[in-house]
Amino acid sequence: MSQDRGKPHTHTPNMPAGGWGSLGDVATILLDQDTVAKDSALLLKQNKPDGYACVSCAWAKPAHPHPFEFCSSGAKATAWETTSRSIGADFFARHTLAELAGWSDHQLEDQGRLTVPLRWDPGTDTYREIPWDTAFAEIGAALRGFARDKVVFYSSGRASLETSYMYQLLARMYGNNNLPDSSNMCHESTSVGLQKTIGVGVGTVGLDDFEQTDCIFFFGQNVGVNSPRMLHQLQAARRRGVPVITFNPLRERGLVSFTNPQSPLEMLSGHETVISTQYHQVRPAGDSAAIMGLCKAILAADEQAPVLDRAFIAQHTHGFEDFAAAVRAASWDEIERESGLARAALEAAAEVWCKARAVMAVYGMGVTQHRNGVQNVGMIVNLLLLGGHIGRPGAGVCPVRGHSNVQGQRTVGITEKPELAPLDKLKEQYGFEPPRKPGMNTVDACEAILAREVQAFIGLGGNFVRAVPETALMEAAWREIPLTVQIATKLNRNHVVHGKASYLLPCLGRTEIDRQAGGQQAVTVEDSTACMHGSRGMAEPAAPTLLSEPAIVAGIAKAALDPNPKLDWDAWVADYGKVRDAIEATYPAIFRDFNARMWTPGGFRKPLAAAERQWETASGKAEFTVPDSLRGDPDLHREAAGMRLFTIRSDGQFNTTIYSHDDRFRGVHGSRMVLFMAPADMARLGLGEGDTVDLRGAARDGVERRVAGLRIVPYDVPAGCIAGYYPECNPLIPLWHHARESKVPAAKAIDVIVERAGSAP
Numbered sequence: 001m002s003q004d005r006g007k008p009h010t011h012t013p014n015m016p017a018g019g020w021g022s023l024g025d026v027a028t029i030l031l032d033q034d035t036v037a038k039d040s041a042l043l044l045k046q047n048k049p050d051g052y053a054c055v056s057c058a059w060a061k062p063a064h065p066h067p068f069e070f071c072s073s074g075a076k077a078t079a080w081e082t083t084s085r086s087i088g089a090d091f092f093a094r095h096t097l098a099e100l101a102g103w104s105d106h107q108l109e110d111q112g113r114l115t116v117p118l119r120w121d122p123g124t125d126t127y128r129e130i131p132w133d134t135a136f137a138e139i140g141a142a143l144r145g146f147a148r149d150k151v152v153f154y155s156s157g158r159a160s161l162e163t164s165y166m167y168q169l170l171a172r173m174y175g176n177n178n179l180p181d182s183s184n185m186c187h188e189s190t191s192v193g194l195q196k197t198i199g200v201g202v203g204t205v206g207l208d209d210f211e212q213t214d215c216i217f218f219f220g221q222n223v224g225v226n227s228p229r230m231l232h233q234l235q236a237a238r239r240r241g242v243p244v245i246t247f248n249p250l251r252e253r254g255l256v257s258f259t260n261p262q263s264p265l266e267m268l269s270g271h272e273t274v275i276s277t278q279y280h281q282v283r284p285a286g287d288s289a290a291i292m293g294l295c296k297a298i299l300a301a302d303e304q305a306p307v308l309d310r311a312f313i314a315q316h317t318h319g320f321e322d323f324a325a326a327v328r329a330a331s332w333d334e335i336e337r338e339s340g341l342a343r344a345a346l347e348a349a350a351e352v353w354c355k356a357r358a359v360m361a362v363y364g365m366g367v368t369q370h371r372n373g374v375q376n377v378g379m380i381v382n383l384l385l386l387g388g389h390i391g392r393p394g395a396g397v398c399p400v401r402g403h404s405n406v407q408g409q410r411t412v413g414i415t416e417k418p419e420l421a422p423l424d425k426l427k428e429q430y431g432f433e434p435p436r437k438p439g440m441n442t443v444d445a446c447e448a449i450l451a452r453e454v455q456a457f458i459g460l461g462g463n464f465v466r467a468v469p470e471t472a473l474m475e476a477a478w479r480e481i482p483l484t485v486q487i488a489t490k491l492n493r494n495h496v497v498h499g500k501a502s503y504l505l506p507c508l509g510r511t512e513i514d515r516q517a518g519g520q521q522a523v524t525v526e527d528s529t530a531c532m533h534g535s536r537g538m539a540e541p542a543a544p545t546l547l548s549e550p551a552i553v554a555g556i557a558k559a560a561l562d563p564n565p566k567l568d569w570d571a572w573v574a575d576y577g578k579v580r581d582a583i584e585a586t587y588p589a590i591f592r593d594f595n596a597r598m599w600t601p602g603g604f605r606k607p608l609a610a611a612e613r614q615w616e617t618a619s620g621k622a623e624f625t626v627p628d629s630l631r632g633d634p635d636l637h638r639e640a641a642g643m644r645l646f647t648i649r650s651d652g653q654f655n656t657t658i659y660s661h662d663d664r665f666r667g668v669h670g671s672r673m674v675l676f677m678a679p680a681d682m683a684r685l686g687l688g689e690g691d692t693v694d695l696r697g698a699a700r701d702g703v704e705r706r707v708a709g710l711r712i713v714p715y716d717v718p719a720g721c722i723a724g725y726y727p728e729c730n731p732l733i734p735l736w737h738h739a740r741e742s743k744v745p746a747a748k749a750i751d752v753i754v755e756r757a758g759s760a761p
């Protein structure tokens with residue numbers, strides 16, 4: 001696969017996040033994708049109460065939005081979806097899949113929107129157009145012939161609440177709980193860790209908490225790129241003098257400072273807001289140790305003058321004494337070694353905590369994508385519980401979700417864990433016997449695919465084979481799946497790497513007008529702060545042949561399932577309001593008056609017991625948890641030259657969607673085949689800037705893992721650690737290298753050997 005445009009050029013990025021760079025960037029992509037000509041007013045409706053919810057990240061949408069409530073990342077995502085470019089049957093007639101397999105991720109998606117339903121033709125190795133009815137009939141007939149528990153229903157986190165609810169019903173009526181989703185690679189460590197410790201699987205913080213907090217701890221989340229609209233809240237907090245203490249191995253521009261592109265004054269004056277008041281370059285996988293150090297310093301301070309919230313601990317928590325004993329037993333030597341941070345630095349951070357009345361902890365993939373991802377989440381909760389910082393205005397835990405409706409999908413039943421779905425309620429509502437056997441999550445599904453056990457894979461969005469670990473083995477096994485069906489907006493690698501029978505079904509995007517028998521339809525999504533929002537598409541669809549996601553799910557369901565007198569799929573497709581009524585009937589406490597409340601400015605919030613200091617845990621209290629080990633990664637297989645690789649995103653991508661080969665914030669242009677390395681390591685290994693190396697997986701499990709042709713970029717990362725891009729580095733991640741309790745692939749600490757280019761055996 002050619003994944004880039006040759007040698008990268010680098011420069012020192014000197015502008016803050018936001019600022020002129022981000023405006024220029026937006027203009028470039030709007031023009032490049034011919035979006036301006038098509039619908040220039042569209043962006044003004046982004047994240048507005050009467051508009052559409054951004055298709056990029058899941059950050060909260062305020063009740064009183066800025067005139068331009070979008071960021072450069074969101075504008076790019078919109079431009080990418082509303083592009084004037086499109087591909088139909090003629091494109092696929094001209095290109096065999098063997099040829100397309102050689103194209104880069106960027107090239108594939110850059111062709112534009114998919115427009116017609118397609119079936120792979122083995123004789124010519126091309127996708128051929130077929131009528132929608134034929135596609136549904138053939139897929140349905142095939143599904144009826146498979147073992148019910150051998151079919152996988154994957155979803156990426158973009159589909160609406162309505163589509164997601166219909167999709168989980170399809171899977172359960174078909175006969176399994178095989179509903180892996182992108183959060184299995186993302187915040188599943190949060191769902192497991194927060195559920196266990198505070199009794200809700202999601203964050204407790206709302207937008208108004210940012211106005212009341214007086215201290216923010218920020219772990220492993222790259223706000224300037226991945227949730228830039230949050231910079232508004234951070235900037236406002238910083239103006240009030242709120243300290244932001246950041247833990248991140250890499251010095252991220254967007255975490256250092258910010259210029260608000262929506263403030264003409266700031267843009268003209270070049271005024272920057274410093275975001276992080278302390279920046280701690282923790283070693284990848286060192287967060288549990290770092291937080292242990294914070295807690296140790298806090299307990300020590302408490303012996304001098306009380307800083308713990310003893311009343312809260314006594315009334316609301318369980319397990320404090322055990323945790324305190326573990327903190328006292330932990331040695332500073334071990335804490336310093338595993339976190340890579342000096343005791344004095346951790347004590348300085350703890351001092352800020354001790355002075356704060358309301359502490360908030362924000363975190364992302366740097367915390368969850370580790371062997372100890374769930375333990376890391378537990379340690380963040382420990383840090384907050386010590387001071388009673390949950391269920392107090394301005395305080396709480398804030399996991400920053402990824403896909404724009406990934407949290408919502410979970411809320412309406414997309415889960416492989418039967419105990420998390422209201423199965424009895426579904427049984428009563430639809431008169432069928434829901435399967436009770438646990439389904440497959442993402443890693444389970446990969447294992448079953450490698451074992452050649454999966455008979456069909458349905459993908460509701462996403463780019464599964466490119467997003468998961470173990471690329472080489474997965475791609476080979478993928479080609480042996482009897483049936484693969486992908487519902488998608490744009491062409492990607494997982495459409496080119498396909499099963500023995502393969503269908504590609506093009507759908508409307510969320511920005512587009514959705515016309516059904518009952519008139520124009522709107523959908524709903526849940527944001528990172530558990531608020532539900534209505535979203536109405538405003539752009540003309542990319543092609544008249546597209547179907548909406550609800551219509552495609554219904555089409556498959558009607559063909560694969562026997563009719564059910566209690567469920568009229570066509571009526572649901574004609575009027576999504578009826579799906580919302582059904583969601584309300586299944587989840588009355590969350591979705592009361594759903595159709596009436598969906599347009600509430602700022603959204604309506606899901607009830608969160610923990611935010612009210614009610615703890616739906618085993619003990620009925622918030623749980624302190626004792627970490628098993630401060631060793632960040634118990635299964636590293638070290639060799640002499642082994643280094644710890646962590647995979648990161650650039651501002652030129654949304655996950656596997658590569659908008660460009662540039663990384664504006666890190667100053668790299670023209671290539672993603674790069675490795676960010678500390679100058680000390682470059683000297684030790686005799687490498688210069690621009691030298692080419694290969695990475696080889698260090699695990700000794702009989703599998704050869706390699707990514708060749710990576711150029712060295714000197715960067716401010718801790719010695720012994722290197723950063724490379726996701727998904728280019730995914731071939732290096734062993735499938736078994738995942739978070740212990742949540743099975744999130746441990747993409748932020750991968751043991752690798754750096755080799756001179758071309759030294760492959």
Ligand SMILES: Nc1nc2c(c(=O)[nH]1)N[C@H]1C(S)=C(S)[C@@H](COP(=O)(O)OP(=O)(O)OC[C@H]3O[C@@H](n4cnc5c(=O)[nH]c(N)nc54)[C@H](O)[C@@H]3O)O[C@H]1N2
Nearest residue numbers: 073220221222226247284285364365366402403653654655
């Ligand atoms: N523009 C854009 N927006 C996006 C996405 C995108 O690809 N592009 N993806 C969306 C999705 S699905 C998600 S999940 C989110 C992801 O958003 P983030 O959670 O920000 O994910 P990453 O960029 O993968 O990594 C975050 C940071 O973790 C740091 N890090 C790595 N290892 C460690 C560690 O061990 N400890 C600590 N403390 N930090 C570490 C990295 O240096 C990086 O800055 O963004 C969403 N938004």
Ligand SMILES: Nc1nc2c(c(=O)[nH]1)N[C@H]1C(S)=C(S)[C@@H](COP(=O)(O)OP(=O)(O)OC[C@H]3O[C@@H](n4cnc5c(=O)[nH]c(N)nc54)[C@H](O)[C@@H]3O)O[C@H]1N2
Nearest residue numbers: 156182185186461462463467487488490492655656726747
């Ligand atoms: N090494 C490493 N691996 C990782 C990560 C990492 O940090 N490092 N991050 C992980 C994370 S957090 C995540 S969430 C996963 C992401 O995994 P996925 O969610 O599976 O992947 P995406 O790249 O978001 O999917 C992009 C595709 O979705 C389709 N699409 C876009 N919009 C729509 C739509 O509206 N409807 C439909 N039906 N399809 C649409 C397009 O065809 C596009 O090509 O990757 C994970 N993999």
Ligand SMILES: [Mo]
Nearest residue numbers: 182186402403
């Ligand atoms: Mo994600």
